[in-house]
Amino acid sequence: MIEVASVTVRFDNHTALSEASFTTAHGEFVCLVGHNGSGKTTLLRLLAGLAEPSTGQVRVAGHAATDPSARTVRGFVQAEPPLYDFLTVREQLSFVCRLYGVPLRSALERLEHTVLADRHDALVRELSLGMRKQLGIVAATLHDPALVLLDEPANALDAAAVGALRTTVRDWRAQGRTVVLCTHDLAWADDLADRLLVLQRGRVVHDIRVADETVTAALRRLDPTGMLTRPEAHGAEALR
Numbered sequence: 001m002i003e004v005a006s007v008t009v010r011f012d013n014h015t016a017l018s019e020a021s022f023t024t025a026h027g028e029f030v031c032l033v034g035h036n037g038s039g040k041t042t043l044l045r046l047l048a049g050l051a052e053p054s055t056g057q058v059r060v061a062g063h064a065a066t067d068p069s070a071r072t073v074r075g076f077v078q079a080e081p082p083l084y085d086f087l088t089v090r091e092q093l094s095f096v097c098r099l100y101g102v103p104l105r106s107a108l109e110r111l112e113h114t115v116l117a118d119r120h121d122a123l124v125r126e127l128s129l130g131m132r133k134q135l136g137i138v139a140a141t142l143h144d145p146a147l148v149l150l151d152e153p154a155n156a157l158d159a160a161a162v163g164a165l166r167t168t169v170r171d172w173r174a175q176g177r178t179v180v181l182c183t184h185d186l187a188w189a190d191d192l193a194d195r196l197l198v199l200q201r202g203r204v205v206h207d208i209r210v211a212d213e214t215v216t217a218a219l220r221r222l223d224p225t226g227m228l229t230r231p232e233a234h235g236a237e238a239l240r
């Protein structure tokens with residue numbers, strides 16, 4: 001499903017990703033972890049086709065990631081959902097539904113068990129952070145993509161919303177969708193991952209299967225001192 005081949009991303013004189021290479025099979029659930037600034041969002045943006053590598057290649061489902069033909073293959077739940085403040089919840093979803101040819105009714109049904117169930121006519125700018133986040137998750141995945149990219153999806157969600165997200169993610173996994181989850185809080189997704197990818201300063205330093213253990217246990221085994229995931233363990237130097 002995903003092919004990342006010798007990918008480097010440079011911003012001015014800073015290297016955000018360095019010679020990253022990995023592939024995933026259809027239906028794999030990959031947890032992407034690393035300390036702040038290690039390159040996780042940069043990698044997700046490449047997979048989402050929102051950025052191009054400086055060198056190397058990124059393909060999803062056989063398409064170049066930036067090719068329009070890859071658009072319907074994936075959904076990208078961004079850490080800060082790209083929403084239009086001046087639209088209502090219904091109008092926001094209607095806009096995305098039209099892009100993907102999905103009936104608005106089916107998108108609105110996905111709000112049924114959320115705090116947005118009776119807020120279809122609220123303006124996006126009037127929503128709380130957690131509400132925006134929930135709307136962003138629905139908007140990014142209403143076309144049921146084969147590849148779901150999740151950047152800190154549980155941030156700002158309350159316990160009920162995290163529980164609902166967990167159920168949804170579990171369903172995606174059962175339906176054979178490929179999921180790449182980037183999070184600092186593994187607890188809620190701990191037993192879902194098949195694979196753990198650890199980034200450090202833009203490099204993939206671990207890429208392992210987590211068949212019989214939780215992600216937390218695998219990470220503790222690989223990184224007993226927390227050096228790979230705790231930014232304070234590196235000092236400021238490591239974050240540059």
Ligand SMILES: Nc1ncnc2c1ncn2[C@@H]1O[C@H](COP(=O)(O)OP(=O)(O)OP(=O)(O)O)[C@@H](O)[C@H]1O
Pocket residue numbers: 011014015016034035036037038039040041042043239240
């Ligand atoms: N558009 C940009 N211009 C310049 N530098 C950038 C840009 N985007 C990211 N970077 C830099 O690339 C590095 C990796 O950033 P990235 O957002 O991928 O990290 P991350 O692992 O997602 O971090 P966090 O856990 O804090 O979200 C950082 O040093 C960041 O400052």
